[in-house]
Amino acid sequence: MSSGSATLTLEPRPAPRGHRKAVPDGVVAMLLFVFAEAMLFAGMISAFIVVRSAAAGQMWPPYGQPRLPFERTAINTSALLVSAVVLIVAQLAFRRSHERARIPLLITILLGAFFVGFQGMEWVALLRQGLTLQSSSYGSFFYLIVGTHAVHAVAALGGLVWAWTQLLRRRLTQSAFATVQVFWYFVVIVWPVIYLKVYLS
Amino acid sequence: MKRRWIPILVVFALAALPKAAFACSVCFDPRDKNRAAFVLTTMLLTFFPLGMVGGMGVWLRKRFHKVEQEGEEETPPRVG
Numbered sequence: 001m002s003s004g005s006a007t008l009t010l011e012p013r014p015a016p017r018g019h020r021k022a023v024p025d026g027v028v029a030m031l032l033f034v035f036a037e038a039m040l041f042a043g044m045i046s047a048f049i050v051v052r053s054a055a056a057g058q059m060w061p062p063y064g065q066p067r068l069p070f071e072r073t074a075i076n077t078s079a080l081l082v083s084a085v086v087l088i089v090a091q092l093a094f095r096r097s098h099e100r101a102r103i104p105l106l107i108t109i110l111l112g113a114f115f116v117g118f119q120g121m122e123w124v125a126l127l128r129q130g131l132t133l134q135s136s137s138y139g140s141f142f143y144l145i146v147g148t149h150a151v152h153a154v155a156a157l158g159g160l161v162w163a164w165t166q167l168l169r170r171r172l173t174q175s176a177f178a179t180v181q182v183f184w185y186f187v188v189i190v191w192p193v194i195y196l197k198v199y200l201s
Numbered sequence: 202m203k204r205r206w207i208p209i210l211v212v213f214a215l216a217a218l219p220k221a222a223f224a225c226s227v228c229f230d231p232r233d234k235n236r237a238a239f240v241l242t243t244m245l246l247t248f249f250p251l252g253m254v255g256g257m258g259v260w261l262r263k264r265f266h267k268v269e270q271e272g273e274e275e276t277p278p279r280v281g
Binding site: 021022023031035038039042043046047049050052053054 | 232234235237238239241242245246249250253254257261264265267268
C-alpha cells in the first residue's frame with residue numbers, strides 16, 4: 001500500500017538567511033492607528049481654538065464657569081511625562097533581560113494609573129463646581145477632549161498591564177512590547193498639547 | 202484650433218463671476234483673533250497629516266536601509 005502513495009506535507013517556507021523585519025507589523029499597525037487618532041485630537045483642538053476665539057466679549061472661561069485647575073494638573077502632567085521616561089528605561093532593560101524590565105514597567109503602570117485616577121478626581125470636583133457637558137461650550141469641549149484622552153489613556157494602560165503580565169510569564173516579545181509602547185507614547189505626547197491649549201488658554 | 206480655447210475661457214469667466222461668499226467666516230470675520238484662529242487651524246489640519254505620513258515614510262526608509270546594510274555585513278563572502 002505504501003509503495004505507491006505519496007504524502008504531501010505543508011511546511012512553512014523558511015525565511016531567507018539574514019532576513020529580518022525592518023519594523024514589526026504590530027508597530028506599523030499601531031502607528032497607522034495613532035495617526036488616525038492624532039487627527040481626531042487635531043480636529044477637536046482646532047474646533048476648540050476657533051470657538052474660544054469667537055467667544056462673546058472675548059471672555060474665556062465664559063461667565064459663571066469655573067477656571068480649570070492648571071496648577072494641580074501640572075502635577076498630573078509631570079507624572080505622565082515621567083512615566084514615558086521610565087518606559088524608555090524599561091525598554092532598555094528589556095533588551096538586556098526580561099527580569100530587569102519588570103520594575104520600570106510596573107512603575108510606568110502605577111504612574112499611568114495615578115494620572116487616570118487624578119483626572120477622575122478632578123472631574124468630580126469640576127462637576128461639583130457646575131462645569132458640565134451642558135453648562136457651556138467650554139464644558140462641552142473640556143469633557144470631550146479630556147474625556148477622549150482619558151479613554152485612550154485607559155486603553156493604553158490596559159496594554160501596559162497586559163505587557164506586564166506577559167513579562168511575568170516570560171512570554172512578552174520585543175515586537176509586542178514595542179507596539180504597546182507606541183500607544184503609551186502617543187497618550188503622553190498628546191497630553192501636553194491638551195494641557196497648553198485647553199488648561200492654560 | 203481657436204475653438205479649443207473657448208471652453209477654457211468660459212471656465213475662467215465663470216470662475217470670476219461669483220461674488221465672495223460672505224458667510225465664510227474664514228475670509229470675512231471682522232475680528233482678527235477669530236480670523237487668525239481659522240487660518241492657524243486650517244494650516245494645522247492641512248500640514249499635520251502630511252507631516253505625519255511623510256515622517257513615517259522617511260523613518261521606514263531609514264529602517265529598511267539600516268536592516269539592508271546589517272544583512273550585507275552578516276552575509277559571508279563567497280569562496281571559489
